[in-house]
Amino acid sequence: MNAHFRNGIFLVAWSLFFALACHPTSLPEIDPAENTTGYDASIEVRVLVCDPQTDPQCLEAYGAPGASVYVYLTEEDRDFGEPLYRSGITGGEQGTVRFSALDPGKRFYLSTVYLGEAILSSETAPVNGIAKHEVIFVGQ
Known part of the structure; x- marks a missing residue:
């Protein structure tokens, strides 16, 4: 009887081990926009407007909220x-939008649209930090 008891415990323990070992584990869902490199690579775009009639050298350009x-x-x-990687709309008095969790050291190509006019530019995401990128619309 003692052998049957040990065999029973062995079978129960083996069954529990097998059930736990074979239980599928679910991996956490990863947001594709989430930075998985450990670096904080961001580009902050500031869109400015200047009026050459009142400020010919554009020294007092002002932020353009609502630029795409x-x-x-x-x-x-x-x-x-296309294909579009990311998009955003500038906000606040500064007219800025930030794109975070970018691939460090990669060059990105930007198209900034304000009041129907587009300006094309490019910027490289830093390895760790924020690249400040300014776009100035003249005569808006």
């Missing part, structure tokens, strides 16, 4: 307008 900023991975994508 489109981010593309290649120059060709930007030229064709």
Whole structure:
């Protein structure tokens, strides 16, 4: 009887081990926009407007809230307008929008649209930090 009891305990323990070992574990969902490199690579775009009639040298340009900023991975994508990588709208008095969790050291291609006018530019995301990028619309 003692052997049957030990065999029973062994079978129960083996069954529990097998059930726990074979239980599928679910991996946490990762946001594709989330930075998985451990670096904080961001680009902050500031859109400014200046009036050359009152400020010919654009020394007192002001922020342009409501400008659309489109981010593309290649120059060709930007030229064709697709596929779009990220987009944002400037806000606040400063007229800024920030794109975070970017690939460090990668060049991104920007298209900034304000009041129907577009300016094309590019910026490289830093390895760890924020790249400050300014776009100035003249005569708006």
